[in-house]
Amino acid sequence: MNPTIDLLKSHRSIRKFTDQAVSDELLREIVSAGQAAATSSNVQAVTVIQVNNPDTRDSMAELAGGQTWVKEAGAFTVWCADLRRSGAACASAGGQFEEGMTEHFLIATVDVGLAAQNAVIAAESMGLGICYIGGLRNNPAKVSELLALPDQVYPVFGLCLGYPAQDPDIKPRLSVDAVLMQDTYSENQFDKHFDDYNERLGHYYQTRTGGTKVSQWTDEMKKLVGKESRPHMRSFLDDKGFKMR
Amino acid sequence: MNPTIDLLKSHRSIRKFTDQAVSDELLREIVSAGQAAATSSNVQAVTVIQVNNPDTRDSMAELAGGQTWVKEAGAFTVWCADLRRSGAACASAGGQFEEGMTEHFLIATVDVGLAAQNAVIAAESMGLGICYIGGLRNNPAKVSELLALPDQVYPVFGLCLGYPAQDPDIKPRLSVDAVLMQDTYSENQFDKHFDDYNERLGHYYQTRTGGTKVSQWTDEMKKLVGKESRPHMRSFLDDKGFKMR
Numbered sequence: 001m002n003p004t005i006d007l008l009k010s011h012r013s014i015r016k017f018t019d020q021a022v023s024d025e026l027l028r029e030i031v032s033a034g035q036a037a038a039t040s041s042n043v044q045a046v047t048v049i050q051v052n053n054p055d056t057r058d059s060m061a062e063l064a065g066g067q068t069w070v071k072e073a074g075a076f077t078v079w080c081a082d083l084r085r086s087g088a089a090c091a092s093a094g095g096q097f098e099e100g101m102t103e104h105f106l107i108a109t110v111d112v113g114l115a116a117q118n119a120v121i122a123a124e125s126m127g128l129g130i131c132y133i134g135g136l137r138n139n140p141a142k143v144s145e146l147l148a149l150p151d152q153v154y155p156v157f158g159l160c161l162g163y164p165a166q167d168p169d170i171k172p173r174l175s176v177d178a179v180l181m182q183d184t185y186s187e188n189q190f191d192k193h194f195d196d197y198n199e200r201l202g203h204y205y206q207t208r209t210g211g212t213k214v215s216q217w218t219d220e221m222k223k224l225v226g227k228e229s230r231p232h233m234r235s236f237l238d239d240k241g242f243k244m245r
Numbered sequence: 246m247n248p249t250i251d252l253l254k255s256h257r258s259i260r261k262f263t264d265q266a267v268s269d270e271l272l273r274e275i276v277s278a279g280q281a282a283a284t285s286s287n288v289q290a291v292t293v294i295q296v297n298n299p300d301t302r303d304s305m306a307e308l309a310g311g312q313t314w315v316k317e318a319g320a321f322t323v324w325c326a327d328l329r330r331s332g333a334a335c336a337s338a339g340g341q342f343e344e345g346m347t348e349h350f351l352i353a354t355v356d357v358g359l360a361a362q363n364a365v366i367a368a369e370s371m372g373l374g375i376c377y378i379g380g381l382r383n384n385p386a387k388v389s390e391l392l393a394l395p396d397q398v399y400p401v402f403g404l405c406l407g408y409p410a411q412d413p414d415i416k417p418r419l420s421v422d423a424v425l426m427q428d429t430y431s432e433n434q435f436d437k438h439f440d441d442y443n444e445r446l447g448h449y450y451q452t453r454t455g456g457t458k459v460s461q462w463t464d465e466m467k468k469l470v471g472k473e474s475r476p477h478m479r480s481f482l483d484d485k486g487f488k489m490r
Contacts, residue, residue, distance in 0.1 A: 001274055001371065002370055002371065003248075004252060004366065004367065004370035005249075005274065005370060005371075007249060007276040007369055008281050008282075008363050008366060009277070010281075011281050011282065011283065013283060017260055020303065027425070028425060029250065031246055031424065031425045032254070032441060033254055033419045035418040035419070035421065035424060036254045036255075036256050036415075036418065037253075037256065037362055037365075037378045038255050038258060038365070038375075040377075041379075041380050041390065041465070042363070042381040042462070042465060043466065044418060044419050044424070044467055046424055047424050048424055048426070049426045049427070049428065049429070049430065050425065050426070050427055050428070052426060052427060052428055053428050056467065077313040077465050080430075084430075085423070085432070085435060085471060086466040086470045087466075087470055088439075089435075089439055089462060089463040089466035089467070090463070090469075090470050090471040092436065092439055092463050092464065093461070093464045093467040093471075094467065095466075095467035095470075095472075096471060097404060097471060098470060098472050100373040100476070101473060101474050101476070101478075102475075102478040102479040102482065103382065103401050103474040103475035103476075104470055106354065106382075106401075106417055106478065107379065109354055109355065109358070110357075110401065110402070112355075112358070113354070113355045113359050113361075113362065113364045114358050114361070116358075116359070117282055117303065117358065117359045117362035117363055117460050118253050118362055120283070121249065121253060121363070122249070122250050122284075123246055123255055125249035125250060126246065126247065126250075129316050132283045132285075134285050134286075134352065137348065137351075142320055142405070147430055149430050149484055150430060152430070153430060157355070165266070166293075170281075170371060173281065173289060174278040174289050176277045176280065178274050178330070179289070179291055179292050180276045180291055180293050180295065181271060181292060181293070181294045181295070182294070182297060182299055183294065183298050183301065183330075184294070184393040185294065185391055185392055185393050185394050185395060185398060186332065187326075187329065187330070187395070190330060190333050190334075190337075191337070194334055194337055209369030211396050216338070217287070217334060218319070218334040218335070219338045220286070220287060221288065221331040221334035221335045221338065221340075222331075222334070222335045222338040224288055224331065225331045225332055225335050225340075225349055226330060226335040226338075226342060226343060227286070227343050228342075228343055228346060229346050229348040229349055230346070230347075230348035231346070231490070232444070233346075233347040233348045233351065234347040234489055234490055237412065244479055245428040245476070
């Protein structure tokens with residue numbers, strides 16, 4: 001419909017980058033565009049930590065399950081949900097931070113999602129490629145230690161940014177009819193959508209991998225939500241002051 | 246730096262809309278752009294419910310604390326974190342959904358943030374204005390009932406979309422230096438940033454309201470994180486199957 005929507009729809013994760021650095025000026029502009037996203041009650045509960053130290057980047061690549069692009073990307077950043085700063089602001093106005101509310105956890109986490117995605121669009125509009133690194137949550141306690149994160153701050157994900165050295169295909173998504181519903185939730189069409197998507201995704205994998213990867217979405221979901229996932233998250237968050245009450 | 250970044254940085258919430266409808270075709274395009282965002286392990290844990298029923302929109306406007314734009318916007322949508330669909334996909338592949346993982350809750354919530362923000366950028370690029378409605382979480386159980394949301398699905402926020410009938414100023418943000426850090430977390434400069442931002446935000450409120458609203462960010466944060474906020478969220482999520490273990 002327009003070049004911005006074309007840009008949005010052309011997203012794919014990039015995991016190979018050229019040696020070209022991402023300038024400080026550009027990264028600031030990207031983070032600044034991230035800040036322009038909506039934020040719940042203006043809390044701005046986002047802190048971005050750029051990781052420059054090569055040893056730290058090595059450690060994080062390993063913690064994330066051997067994602068070498070964490071150390072190779074032009075820039076690597078960790079996006080943190082941060083209630084520490086608003087808590088300090090509250091204290092400076094004579095208040096006392098109310099620790100552990102689930103709602104506060106939620107608004108901080110959503111704030112990070114909105115800001116990061118704005119930043120990603122800014123980056124991609126400048127010709128950069130990106131890759132979110134949820135794998136940091138494999139060991140969020142170690143990540144927090146490496147970044148000296150205090151209580152009330154947790155790493156939601158990492159984000160690699162850099163100039164692409166690959167041009168992968170765009171991964172197909174579920175049909176828009178599967179995710180956009182009218183007035184009430186309906187699961188009547190689930191089976192139809194699963195069949196359709198299994199077929200399209202299978203075709204994508206075949207084309208992309210020359211047929212070596214054969215996987216269906218339903219099987220992928222079985223692996224993802226059919227078993228425990230990062231069972232340490234709850235106690236980690238609890239330790240960090242996100243008590244979910 | 247480029248027109249896309251200009252667009253990102255020109256965001257402000259719109260709460261007055263013209264009577265012009267948002268066409269079905271445009272809304273589908275916007276949601277489709279939302280789907281193009283990155284998604285954790287391809288889970289695509291986002292369901293968007295467009296609310297057309299006028300009575301339901303009236304109820305939601307009221308639940309959200311009298312936000313009349315919920316009923317007046319060209320389109321009103323509710324963005325849900327949805328593990329129901331991936332759970333059904335898991336079941337269709339012979340698996341059994343593992344209920345209540347904090348990590349699954351997190352990836353679904355982050356997925357919604359990324360997709361919604363992509364959709365917002367698509368909408369704004371087409372000349373629409375938007376307003377996120379976190380106020381739906383004032384009574385998420387009632388919202389869930391109105392939308393017939395099953396377990397494993399919860400409403401993260403609403404989103405008004407429509408053609409703007411107002412042109413408000415852009416709200417200033419914290420300095421980029423306050424949110425972008427190098428290698429480790431630092432709160433050394435908090436006081437300086439609070440003073441700076443209180444001043445800029447005060448100027449914005451004065452200009453916008455003719456001096457009737459006098460508020461400092463630190464005071465706003467005292468009101469937001471210095472007291473309990475939506476203490477029902479935890480038990481609501483628990484009831485919906487998000488047990489946070």
